[in-house]
Amino acid sequence: MFKVIDKVKRLEAQGRDVVHLEIGDPDFKTPKHIIDAAKNSLDFGETHYGSSWGLFDFIETMRKATSKSRGFLPDINQVLVTPGANISIYYSIFCLVNPGQEVLVPNPGFPTYLSSIAMCGATAVPYPLYEENGFGMRAADIEPLITDKTRLLIINSPQNPTGAITDPENLREIYDLAVKHDLYIYSDEIYSRMVYEEKSFFSIASLDQAKERVILSNGFSKAFAMTGWRLGSVIAPPIVAERMMMLLQTTSSCVSAFVQRAGIAAIEGDQAPVDEMMAQYKSRRDLLVDGLNAIPGISCHKPGGAFYAFPNISSFGLTSEEFADVMLEKADVALLPGSNFGSQGEGFVRLVYASSADNINKALERIASACKKL
DSSP, rough: HHHHHHHHHHHHHHOOEEEEEOOOOOSSSHHHHHHHHHHHHHTTTTOOOOSOOHHHHHHHHHHHHHHHHSSSSOOGEEEEEEEHHHHHHHHHHHHHOOOOOOOEESSSHHHHHHHHHHHHEEEEEEEEGGGGGTTOOOOHHHGGGTTEEEEEEEEEOOOTTTTOOOHHHHHHHHHHHHHTTEEEEEEETTTOOOOOOSSOOOOOGGGGSSSEEEEEEEETTTTTTOOTTTOOEEEOHHHHHHHHHHHHHHHOOOOOOOHHHHHHHHHHHHOOOHHHHHHHHHHHHHHHHHHTSSSSTTOOOEEETTTTTOOOOGGGGGHHHHHHHHHHHHHOOOEGGGGGGOOGGTTTTTEEOOOOOOHHHHHHHHHHHHTTOO
């Protein structure tokens, strides 16, 4: 990703007009009532150390929100407030996986999984996601890769980079697989509010209420346009949550109180701005995916969630990186090679529709023009 960013900066320094579809950062402002809650907290003097577990009020808010969205009320000692959702990947691996043990990760998948596993001296074992299955996770694709060294299974739905949503039946089969082989499951649910079709979100954590083997990770960055706030939460078996809290205590002490107050406002406050963002994302998704599918040589499944499109560009005879370079150098459109997300991503590219309809239309015109010349 940072190689692409460096190239983009070089071109923009030359005066080139680059359309940015490479970074998963919402283009909306954080809703005002969330910002106001943080300001009020600062004015009230909440500028000192707090509990490493998190504010009691925030934990209660997360418990109630989990009950409403996932059908179970976690115990208070299952909830940990984290400085963003990203760090909880590292916390979970560090606390659960010994050096030399194995972690199953989706392929294609979020690259941080791989770097966190490597940092902990463990081994990443990628399991494939297939375009013909809509990039959904399946127990049948995972089980052959399980060994006596396997300790943790990472799942992600809605998924980065494909936007795929794995259906409840497959998630139940994956949970049964974890029970059979006595594995922990890290369920990355950062995009759980970004589901565009008329169906409710299903969390694998509801199958054991996160009391036995599921670690449910969520955050505020994407759905609430709060990427810079760095606020997340984990719901996990009590002993796992406690160990993760001790690691958080050692590395960052606690999450800032005013940031947690903003999180409470995000959950309990006016949802109209969030609903409007989701409506915009759905409209942009349809615009981008329909436009990509209209370009000869490109095919793109319609993602059910998140804000990513993952089109197949293999017909052009270029690698994912070569295609991304052409789009940047010849069309002034920044996107990411699918190979950045694992070997199964080769032949695909990732585009982020966290950009205006005007920008998406401009990008589609430029991509179409460049593809005619390939």
